[in-house]
Amino acid sequence: NAGVMQNPRHLVRRRGQEARLRCSPMKGHSHVYWYRQLPEEGLKFMVYLQKENIIDESGMPKERFSAEFPKEGPSILRIQQVVRGDSAAYFCASSPDDVEAFFGQGTRLTVV
Amino acid sequence: AQRVTQPEKLLSVFKGAPVELKCNYSYSGSPELFWYVQYSRQRLQLLLRHISRESIKGFTADLNKGETSFHLKKPFAQEEDSAMYYCALKAGGTSYGKLTFGQGTILTVHP
Numbered sequence: 481n482a483g484v485m486q487n488p489r490h491l492v493r494r495r496g497q498e499a500r501l502r503c504s505p506m507k508g509h510s511h512v513y514w515y516r517q518l519p520e521e522g523l524k525f526m527v528y529l530q531k532e533n534i535i536d537e538s539g540m541p542k543e544r545f546s547a548e549f550p551k552e553g554p555s556i557l558r559i560q561q562v563v564r565g566d567s568a569a570y571f572c573a574s575s576p577d578d579v580e581a582f583f584g585q586g587t588r589l590t591v592v
Numbered sequence: 593a594q595r596v597t598q599p600e601k602l603l604s605v606f607k608g609a610p611v612e613l614k615c616n617y618s619y620s621g622s623p624e625l626f627w628y629v630q631y632s633r634q635r636l637q638l639l640l641r642h643i644s645r646e647s648i649k650g651f652t653a654d655l656n657k658g659e660t661s662f663h664l665k666k667p668f669a670q671e672e673d674s675a676m677y678y679c680a681l682k683a684g685g686t687s688y689g690k691l692t693f694g695q696g697t698i699l700t701v702h703p
Contacts, residue, residue, distance in 0.1 A: 513689035
């Protein structure tokens, strides 16, 4: 099992562009969680998804951010019209049964 | 809302010395506490959780509800312990994937 795979590992976007971050959970895992880590801060929970459902999006910014976990394929975190303040490391985690979360290596987004 | 504080951003010790990484939390309910570790160029991984009361890689952590602390300790540090350590809290009734993390402590163990 290759572990939780996130791609790309590094992403550079200009202000106003869209950023799409992908997360492939471990095999057999149907629970996916996204976190954001701003510079000098800890990881902050954004959203919890199961296949085709958003379970908890209490940590998602109200605008420009969306997440999905379709029946087939990876989970996607989408940021529209990126701004400099979106520059951060975005981590995905997955779980087979919501008992322990296994983390990916993260995507580092830089907005220039 | 819950909060986790790791007061030390950096901690340096020599090999063989005892090490303690501090973690304090605030939460009105009954929390579950965890320590995660991230070695250089590796992914974040669970080190231990208070409910299992395990000792992993020589590390232990005791939940002190009176002091609202969950400090991570090891009696004799090794160079391979050098890593970033995060303390995390799970609130009651929430998902195990919805954790509140501290800011992290970078531990460096010198030879």
